[in-house]
Amino acid sequence: MSVQWDESEAARLTAAQLSAEGVVAVAFTWVDNAGIARVKGVPVRRLAEASAYGVGMSPVFDVFLADDSATTSRWIGGPGGDLRLFPDLTRAVPLAAQPGWAWVPADRVQQDGRNHPGCQRLFLKRMxxxxxxxxxxxxxxxxxxxxxxxxxxxxxxxxxxxxxxxxxxxxxxxxxxxxxxxxxxxxxxxxxxxxxxxxxxxxxxxxxxxxxxxxxxxxxxxxxxxxxxxxxxxxxxxxxxxxxxxxxxxxxxxxxxxxxxxxxxxxxxxxxxxxxxxxxxxxxxxxxxxxxxxxxxxxxxxxxxxxxxxxxxxxxxxxxxxxxxxxxxxxxxxxxxxxxxxxxxxxxxxxxxxxxxxxxxxxxxxxxxxxxxxxxxxxxxxxxxxxxxxxxxxxxxxxxxxxxxxxxxxxxxxxxxxxxxxxxxxxxxxxxxxxxxxxx
CATH class of the missing domain: 3.30.590.10 (Glutamine synthetase/guanido kinase, catalytic domain)
Known part of the structure; x- marks a missing residue:
């Protein structure tokens, strides 16, 4: 079952509400296998679009080490491929200690819309x-x-x-x-x-x-x-x-x-x-x-x-x-x-x-x-x-x-x-x- 996304009125309302609270940019985060929280930032004006189509990110981060070097694995590694980050807007929140920024966790989805089998957040959802x-x-x-x-x-x-x-x-x-x-x-x-x-x-x-x-x-x-x-x-x-x-x-x-x-x-x-x-x-x-x-x-x-x-x-x-x-x-x-x-x-x-x-x-x-x-x-x-x-x-x-x-x-x-x-x-x-x- 793949992650569902849309560019609904709800996403536009979230963007408008965040903007009204002074938010300029939204941090889409996920945590890699080395325990490091990685991020892609999106201007708040693009939040609805990013919620509909995702934000690109390489799957290579699944084999990053804590010092930012990388290894490889049987299924994941190297320069090829791409994923899309889809934000869970139910958790979107302005960051109180970083004015102008909001935070949202993201699921990672393949380009064809199927769930990325290496997504740790989706693994937890499955369990x-x-x-x-x-x-x-x-x-x-x-x-x-x-x-x-x-x-x-x-x-x-x-x-x-x-x-x-x-x-x-x-x-x-x-x-x-x-x-x-x-x-x-x-x-x-x-x-x-x-x-x-x-x-x-x-x-x-x-x-x-x-x-x-x-x-x-x-x-x-x-x-x-x-x-x-x-x-x-x-x-x-x-x-x-x-x-x-x-x-x-x-x-x-x-x-x-x-x-x-x-x-x-x-x-x-x-x-x-x-x-x-x-x-x-x-x-x-x-x-x-x-x-x-x-x-x-x-x-x-x-x-x-x-x-x-x-x-x-x-x-x-x-x-x-x-x-x-x-x-x-x-x-x-x-x-x-x-x-x-x-x-x-x-x-x-x-x-x-x-x-x-x-x-x-x-x-x-x-x-x-x-x-x-x-x-x-x-x-x-x-x-x-x-x-x-x-x-x-x-x-x-x-x-x-x-x-x-x-x-x-x-x-x-x-x-x-x-x-x-x-x-x-x-x-x-x-x-x-x-x-x-x-x-x-």
Missing amino acids: VERALAQGLTFRAAFEVEWIVQRSDGGYPTQGPAYGLQRVTDLSDYLRDLLQALEAEGLEVQQLHPEYSPGQFEVSVAAEDPLAAADTSVLVRHTIRGVSDRHGLRACFAPAFEPGGVGNGGHLHLSVWRGDENLFSGGPGRHGLTKEGEGFLAGVLEQMPALLALGAPSPASYLRLVPSHWAGAYACWGLENREASVRLVAGLPRVANAEFKSFDLSANPYLVLGGVIAAGLAGGGTLPEEVEGDPAHLADPPPRLPSSLDQAVEAFSASTLLAEAMGEPLYEAVRAVRRAESEQWAGAAPEALIAATRWRY
Whole structure:
């Protein structure tokens, strides 16, 4: 089934409304397999036309690496071919931190109107439709962590981890960020200092999976825009300095059948329903392979280490922040699972699509839960991959993800992971961090 588009009155009304709000140009964005948000800008006066006919963009970006070099894959790569970007105007929003600009996520379609098999956003849509055919829906949200620095390399606050002093020192900056996010229609639930120097975290309300992935992109680029206006740089990379805890991009997800949250009110452990436990068991089983989607940078494995609350072990537990799958129990409306191994070098559409595919193929039972730090147990659970090479091996063995993603997307992702792994083989942590610190 191909993406439907038109040059309807709705598109012209959107353009007129944006123009009335001072918008001059619209950023059409998608996220590549290296986790980089790419863009084509369109004058707002051309928005209706671009919505009808799309905007051209080469498919080669599916095999771009984080440093803007490129590899190739069996199906995608090289200078030939072209795609069309079609905006999802239901998400069009003026950017509060970049006056005169609006943002809209885009799907990628082939020249003949068929869906591009390498489009990550369309992959997520397929997985949502697959779940809906089974009567399941989801509520999802990504936590966004970032570190701010001044242009001279210093931290704008010396406040302690989770300390009120950081909020006091940067109260104007944080106030402007909240105002910008809310002006863009986002519902912020929490904003607080994190563990590392100059580090903060923002959490937004759960949405359907596609909206949650779109929102993750919008939140990060809003943070970047507000930071720039305050003379700061925002880092979302998984590793900021050797030995540091880095930035996570934890995914929170709940699974629903009608009005029933499958992670609450059931007869299983901590209120899990049988179906909810089966979903989590499927994700946990595929977690080594899912790291190729959710921890896709060689630098991800500088963060993904034991005893750092990063989820370095293939295990689950109630409110256990060292487990890769943390069950957040509570009232039926808020019970969810947090997948802690993921970071913000990931493409959020790939992460959510992969998790949904793994969960839908589950149906088994979870192993015994882990309490406390798995690294301190006499018989610890299996360690998740400790390098991108190991994650790629697990990904290459996952027939489940290969089927769900389709061969062109699956092969392109694997080619990018292998190329980045080879690119940084044997590199010192300092060099790897320096190369990736400001890329995501």
